[in-house]
Amino acid sequence: MERYEDEWLNMLMRIGGTDVGSLDDSWINVKNPATGEQVDRVPAGSTDDVSRAVDAAGAASAGWKKKTVRERGIILFHAAEKVREQHKELARLLTLEQGKPLREAIDEVRGYANILEFYAGISASQQGEMVRLGTSGDALVVREPLGICGVIIPWNMPVLIMGWKVGPALLAGNTMVLKPASTTPLTNLRLAQILEASGLPPGVLNIVTGQGEIVGEALVKHPGIQKISFTGSCTTGLRIRELATSQLKELTLELGGSDPMIVMDDADIDKAVDGALRGRFYNAGQTCTAVKRLFVHDAIADTFMQKLKQRIEGLKIGNGLEAGVDMGPLNSPVQRERIVQIVDATRDADAGTILTGGGVLNETPYDRGLFYRPTLVADVMPENRLMSEEVFGPVLPVMTVPDLDTAIREANRTRYGLGASVWTTNLHTAKRAFDEVHAGIVWVNRHLTVPPEVPFGGMNESGIGRENGLHALDSYSRTKTLFLGW
Template sequence: MLMRIGGKESPSLDDAWTEVKNPATGEVIDRIPAGSADDVARAVDAAETAFRAWKKKTPRDRGMILFHAAENVRKQHTDLAALLTTEQGKPLAEAIDEVRGFANILEFYAGISAQQQGEMIRLGAAGDCLVTREPLGVCGAIIPWNMPVLIMGWKVGPALLAGNTLVLKPASTTPLTNLRLGKILDESGLLPGVLNIVTGSGESVGEPLVKHPSVRKISFTGNVTTGLRIRDLAHQGLKVITLELGGSDPMIVMNDADIDKAVDGAVRGRFYNAGQTCTAVKRLYLHESIAEPFIRKMKERVESLRIGNGLMPAIDMGPMNNAIQREQIAGMLDETRDKNNGTILTGGCTLQEGTYKQGYFYQPTLVTDVVPGSRLVTDELFGPVLPVMTVPDLETAIREANNTRFGLGASIWTSNLATTRRAFDEIRAGIIWVNRHLTVPPEVPFGGTNESGIGRENGHHALDQYSETKTLFLGW
């Protein structure tokens, strides 16, 4: 599959290629151009040319194009979801939800397109001011491999509605559905060059994109180390940045919670997408009075999860996306055993026999008696492993929830309004769920604090970050 530059499929100028593999089988399913800085320059040139005409379209006209694209995505959602499962590994049902989520995002931004209006400030004898919001220009987006379709929507929707053009770099292990969606957007009415997709590594494509002097904004979703590098590079060019850098989301279950509902929430919140979700439940804190029945029920649920190729029917969890990520998780569990940092209640092993032999499968794992300071609670666990701790009261739970360098999301499970209010006031995170976890509709601003990032995706808030104010001062 080829890159898309200027509304057309395009190979790399260097004629180098990268293989894309199915993480469930190890099979090579396609190859993509290994792009270069020259390819980034071509894409930025195409975006600059398209910007002159795209910014002149009314927000309503741009919104209609997004609406048509959403309609076309829905018509093809089955094929798109199968492609996503094949390259990413997640169960088909999850892939269908993600593709539909992409369409939802485009529909949301299409729906608010007519609301993009300016404001008049009356200054009396001094005159009047008309304040409008202008697009930034050419923007860059760097997409991760865990939720490549949904996160593409988070960046494409507000960027294009605001009147910008975009150069997008997909993850090298999951570029195929992004490229297919780019083609659908082009065929739905985008001007050539409004959306350009350049495939390749972070070093050969990502860094040149961030450094390019004509790129006004970078939106990146990924790990902290790369995010800090992007921050430093973007600062040199005074670029606008949005960084979503993951998290270590706590889930707190109090003794007045609905235990069965909370068990369901913990299992789904941790093992959805094989635990490879930024806002997954990554630390579970149980009130000590309910810990025993909760853990017993959760162990039963986890051991009943059906693992396999996501294209097979009735699969609950697919493989991890790549070998490197699986090795990191396996290494953390080996360290837990070696240092006696916790008790592995169930799971804790790589699956490499029979139908699992060629894929990147790992058992869904629960760890209890976790020692404070263990990497299971200090680092971001990006895989199907859940550390479980007990707490005597809400104060302790909140203190432990905040004992992290991250601050993306958190959830509190309770029937008490006062408990809810205190958790919301005191937990440091960008989003707090009550009696649920993971859900992020397109209307809701999403982002974190501390090392979880800078800025917000979604909603009107994202539009503001893809535009800047411009003032006309009328002196009478």
Template sequence: MDMLINGTAAPAADETWIEVTNPATGECIDRVPRGSKEEVNAAVEAADAAFGEWSKKTTRDRGLILYRAAELIRRDHKALAALLTREQGKPIRESTDEVRGCANIFEYYASIAGLPAGETVTLGKAGDCLVTRVPLGVCAAIIPWNMPVLIMGWKVGPAILAGNTLVLKPASTTPLTNLRIAGLMQEAGLPQGVLNVVTGPGETTGAALVQHPRVKKISFTGDCATGHRIREMTKDHLKVLTLELGGSDPMIVMADADIPKAIEGALRGRFYNAGQICTAVKRLYLHEKIAEEFMRLLTAKAESLTVGNGLSPGTDMGPLNSAEQLGRINSVVSETIGRDEGVIRTGGYPLTGSGYSKGFFYKPTLITDVAPDAALLTNEIFGPVLPVVTVPDLGAAIREANRSKYGLGASVWTKDISTVKRVYDEVNAGIIWVNRHLIVPPEVPFGGTNESGVGRENGSKALDSYTQSKTMYLGW
């Protein structure tokens, strides 16, 4: 699997390679080049050279290519999903959902290609103004390993529909499906140089891309510390930034909630993709009237989950993506228990033995009686561990929900519209779900507040972040 530059395979001779490991087995399944500053420069040059012709195409023509790419992704979805599971670890049904989700995103942006992208301003005797939206130029997208295909769609779709060219850097542990989809986009008719993929570590390849003077915009999804470094590295270049930096989403369950539905929501919201989602349920707040029964039922459901290789039939939860992720989760749980900051209700340990010895598996974990300042509540825990807190009323739940430095998503489970309105008004989050959690359709703007980042992805407004206004003043 070679790196794609300007639509062709980059030479592999004398390069250092990055091995891609199956997190369920520990085996190397492929390798990709460790891109250097020279590869980044070549990719940006290719994107810059392609920008003139691509930006002159109509949005309809660009949308048609996105639509054809969606068709090809659907044609190959089984092979793409299997590849995604092998490199990322998630169960095959989740990979299938993600691959189809990428096709949905491309179809959505193709469908809005004809929307007007400007306005006229009438100034009477002073004249008239025509305001249009024009593309920025060469953009960069840096995507994470947890949802690499979906997030590729989030960034590629609006960027190229708006007339930009793009250099994309996938995560080093999950580059393979991104490369395959880039190839399908070329098969769909995307001209050479419009989309370029460079593989390599963030500290070298990513940094070179972020600091490149010809890159006009950077869209990054990842951890908070890296987001701050990107902001610091670009402070002298006036680049447009979209930073999605994760979250610690609270789920608030009130006494009048549909309990079976809320239990399923908590289960899926925390253990989907082994909890490795920025909008996963990361803190569960239960009203004291229903807390005991809720936990009894939730514990039974969590203990019944089948953990295993994502390609095996019947697997509910796959492994963590890497040994490093497994170590982080095991460490934070051990520290929590060692400090008497919580009580394990179920789980709390890596899975070993037959079927698990070479993979990065962790038992689905519920922890109750969590101390207010425990790391489980104050940090973003990127794995299958759910801290549970009992609250006496809605006011207490809102106060606890807002104690986090993040503000990405939150959910409330209730039948009372006044409760919904209060949560919407008072909880710091970019998206509030009501009686559901986790779902983000391509039509819906997505992004957070506080340390969860800046900017929005998805929806028609995402096109604004890939364009700038240009005004023609007509003096009659």
């Protein structure tokens, strides 16, 4: 692949206002997780680079805030057009650095464009309100931007999640400093270039690449940042909350989950099998809202499991750039090793029955990549780590249940509360699941889908705040009231 080192440096200088000599001499190598080959490299940013980026965002803030919301929306719309024009190139870059099949990368890039179009489309409706107070007077209530927002992007869905954060933050009139994941910064950088080429003024969106413990922590601690929006692990999220709340920063934290999928005896079995297959093995299971725990009514369990096992064994595993690949590699060797340990411990303790998969793919041509076999584990006990922890990979634990009461009780046996789904043809069953399952979003007869119009976020240890929709736009702004006494 063509290398972009000089281009990244020029882009960082143009967007962030950084001088050539200010960047650290060290670099971060970005590797293809399917082959181990180096794709490119990006600068390993420092705390000084974060400060310079915040300064650039501060300098651009007044001019960006003065633009009308329509003007800001037009820039987002033009960027969406350019992304659609370049979606194949962007998707290929995403697959190279992240590993997911090209088909999924294309969907993610198009999803990013869809998000920008949504926020551009609602820009004309963003108006203040007049509150009539009778003899007391009148009040004009408007929303104004928070200021400079710090954004930290994960590696699993870097393009889509960048859209979730950049779209509402920029439309609301904020400037930003964004830190992409160290393993997947390239497509985020390219998307920043497209925004700049679409009319975004220099300094409005600043990218600082680097390690989380250096760049991320400096971003959270910086006194010039008014809001932090983070998507990632619970452990890191709790650390961010501790640092940010001590400075009274606004927070949006999306910290993952252990999403349950409940399949009742009246469900369409084939449709539910399709949902479980995609819901768990899409992006090699590296999705916050992936199906992480499957509860199947015992009346249909044998048929359901037989069909699901057959479908899993038919998945084509390989390099995401190859035709027909259904599942690519994991993105992180650390994450793969954790999955190996949990599955092996389950097998050794007879704490579940591995029906298919279980283990790394280390034969040619997989031996250079971070591949793990898609795995189905039956008869898993609630206290097993597959059920009690978030397993970020292609492993699906299954428990049979005798009724809806048991399914809901077991679904709620978690410290998380991000998403959940119920598969049924009974409206009462669906309503009970919606009312009683602890999750920020509950799907009926589907899983994973999160369009930009719909607020998305969790409860408990799944985080704070909401992405998407008008709710996200509100979270990047605050009200200000003009009271008129006549």
